[in-house]
Amino acid sequence: MKHLNKLFVALVMLAGFSSQAQDSNNPWAISFGANAVDTRISAASKLEDQLSQFFNAKDNWNITNSVSYLSVSKYVGSNFSFGVTGSVNRITRYVLPRVGEGPYTVVNPGDKNYYAADAVINYSLMNLIKSKTIEPSIHIGGGYTWIGDELHAGTLNGGLGLTYWFTEMIGLSWRSTYKQSFEDVREDMPSHMQHFAGLTFKFGGKDTDGDGIYDKDDACPEVAGLKQFNGCPDTDADGITDAADACPEVAGPAEFNGCPDTDGDGIADKDDACPDVAGLKSLGGCPDTDGDGVTDKSDKCPDVKGPKENGGCPWPDRDGDKVLDKDDKCPDVAGTVANNGCPEVTEEAIKRLNDYAKTILFDSGKASFKQQTYPVLQAITAILKEYPNSNFSIEGHTDSDGTDAANQKLSEDRAAAVKNYLIESGIASSRLASAGFGESKPIDSNKTKAGKANNRRVEVKLVK
Template sequence: MKRLKLAMLAMVAFLAVNTVNAQDENNPWAVSFGVNTVDVRIPSEFGDYVKDYIGTSEWGDNTLPSISRISAERYLSDGFTLQLAGSLNKVKTVVAKDDSDLLYWAIDANVKYDLNSLFGETGWFDPFVYVGGGYTDLDTFGGEGMLNAGVGFNTWFNDNLGLSFQTGGKKEFADKVRDHFQHSLGLVFRFGGKDTDGDGVFDKNDACPEVPGLEEFNGCPDADGDGIKDSDDACPNVAGKAELNGCPDADNDGIADKDDACPNDAGTKAMNGCPDSDGDGIADNKDKCPQEAGPAENNGCPWGDKDNDGVKDNVDKCPDVAGVASNNGCPPEPVITEEATAKLNEFARAIYFNSGRSSFRPGVSGKLDLIAEIMAQYPEANFNIEGHTDSSGAASTNLRLSDKRAAAVVDYLIKKGIPAARLSSKGFGEDYPIASNATRDGRAQNRRVEIKLKK
């Protein structure tokens, strides 16, 4: 009994060592659990040898009523598989029934060859032959190495689970354990495989083995998570609807946004996804009168718009001249008249400063008051005050002086009630003369202030 327990512990240890790491990304693995029977009655005559093999009298006697054989396998290549197996048994019949009570255990290493490599894959039935060796111990007789050879088959119920049958003989060399047959039957579970993209779907079942994907799409990706795999998705990076091949439809008009000229306004297919509110056959985005039906020649308006200013001719007071709606279709009124502009510049030419200073000469304030009065009449107009000098003196000095003089005019106008936001100033020094600086009169003309309407 003690030796039986030791043998059972050896089998458990064998299973742990050979299945804890039984997973390889490049090769499938399999484990099998089942029963085995041992036939050790082998006469010398070949005919008796065959008769003994096909006999069944010892099968019930030499078979434990529990799991008595465990194996682990790794596929190598080209139809070859390495099998490691551990088996345990009680041999009660050798020649006559119940003539023995021997503990039997064995550790074997076999190389299997899948005959489907010769005949072609069947998918569910894998016959094989095997050859190998191992160590067998038969209780008080001791143990020795033995040569193994035999045949078998796996029948698969699905991709992972199947039934395994294996039968063969063991040849002794040291006369400690007699030649015998061993047969086994058990459940086999295969697992593992190559998964290049690491998505949990083995390459053999992965329609997209180089790109991580989802199991429900056979390993192919669904980047936008809309339930349509990328290969069938016309818009793979934007979640959409199945009826639109995975493309979105923001306005829910049944036209994919990528094909919709108005993706945010529900429309019709005839209008390329745009609405036609007045039903005149012209899409709203091209209809100048989207709420009133009109012919195409009038851009969708019931009345024409000859000057194309967006104001219908029936309300356009200037139908032949482009204008603005705020002025009834006529050009906008100027913010200041040409006459007023001319007056401003006339008064500006009478603004004189003390020599080399930014202070005004006597009598100039009257002209500045007139300028302020005109500006007050046109509150929509904004102005820039420009200062200029002649070329006498250093250019840098002239630039600073012109800037100060322009600013002095702005300061005076602000004090007269013109909002500062309407005014700005800038000095240009001697850079823009309007007369020759070679004459006294020319220099006098160049020392000036100009008022420009800001656009």
């Protein structure tokens, strides 16, 4: 055993630069067990004699009672592996060449120690027979063998092997190797057979995430996953790997990249603004019951069509003039479409205004009103308020008494006085204009007192 220990240390040193593998997942393999040495093959002169007692362990084989070989190997690709084997034995059965047709003679050469160090190139036939447990193989190689202190020589080796794998990494192996000695004289070093039987352990495969898939075959080597996904996880078990799953923690179909569609509207929940209620894609997955383009949750009138600008409700028409309030410049007073919802000033209304205007009385030669005129001005104001979208011009006129310049100024001041009163009574200034025409536009004769009274007047005209 002390020799075996020395041999084991030597093999560990050699393993750093030698290889013989069983597969690519676990590239390293170590084998150990018992070996048997048979010298009869060199003693026989005929092939049939060499093979006739190939397994005659009782008479020809030299076997020790302890672990007597150690092999270290590494896979190099394409079913090839390369490694080194060291073995020890004790030669107590040495087959002498037969004389004529006589029997072979087996002698004890003196309990000589046997040592061998061999390099092995192995080719696996496991793929050829398509088996997952039985691995036949062939091998060639070379090495050096010592028998006792005086016999030693290099050998050319070749043979067959068979391994039965109990598990992926543990197997029972057998190997028979023919060693052709480079020495011509049998007494120096005979060619012989060496048989190996023992256990083989494969190792060296890396599985970082512990999912049973080696890193070299694992698409997700740092995260435990499933074999059918090359080692990648599928947390929600929807058949889509987490890396390709837009919703890795919630199961969903492939058409939505692994995301669910709870309401079945064809929009994944993650993209659906209303995931629990079927809706329209154009509205982010939300429903629109009245079809007005406003989602129900934002529609103030979900059962009645209406514009988005009004919260999904139809625009009101308070005054019922068929002009919507949003477009109606007079939403509380019925009007016409042509006048933007405001009432149009009728000829009758203009006549009423001017009938009142004719009764406006001023202090003589002034723009101040006589007291009895104020009810008239209030009546004019009321009529103008009936037409809030209409504009008017207040025009002043005088008789021919006095100079033209004085009459012009007086007409302008009187028209402006009426305008200012109306503004103070609530008529928007933007709706009113005033002008004076002096004595230039008489409507009656200035030769009579009555005619002059008619010419001193205020007129109200509609500005279109």
